[in-house]
Amino acid sequence: MNGIPLINGYEYSWGDIVCNIGGVPVTGIRAIEYSDEQEVVNNYGAGRYPISRSKGRITCAAKITLTIEEVRAIKANVLNGRLQDILPFDIIVSYLPDDATKIHHDTIKNCQFNKNARTWAEGDTSQNVELDLVVSHIVWG
Numbered sequence: 001m002n003g004i005p006l007i008n009g010y011e012y013s014w015g016d017i018v019c020n021i022g023g024v025p026v027t028g029i030r031a032i033e034y035s036d037e038q039e040v041v042n043n044y045g046a047g048r049y050p051i052s053r054s055k056g057r058i059t060c061a062a063k064i065t066l067t068i069e070e071v072r073a074i075k076a077n078v079l080n081g082r083l084q085d086i087l088p089f090d091i092i093v094s095y096l097p098d099d100a101t102k103i104h105h106d107t108i109k110n111c112q113f114n115k116n117a118r119t120w121a122e123g124d125t126s127q128n129v130e131l132d133l134v135v136s137h138i139v140w141g
Contacts, residue, residue, distance in 0.1 A: 095141075
């Protein structure tokens, strides 16, 4: 410890996160992961060192882990039961601390599931389903 208590006062924790899929709060969420990455390259001219820098594509990745009950609820409105046939939807990840002074939202845009799988092992008492997502972009709050 550096001897200076509570400089920022609050650190977000899992209990502060609320996720909405298509506008509906998801209670059976176990984990969510999302990121974006942009190609950044050096441009060279005279000499050995770069003279400028350029930015290229932004690629996004996301995955969500849900309870089997939550997955069943999501696919209940799909006629053939395939998660991959659900139309694109947004996931809003809201960070809501107890004091509600630093609320912010990240929005994962145009999500679609690209896989539907189950994994069970001896001794399991519940089922967590990890689902990869295809996303167009992320709006960072």
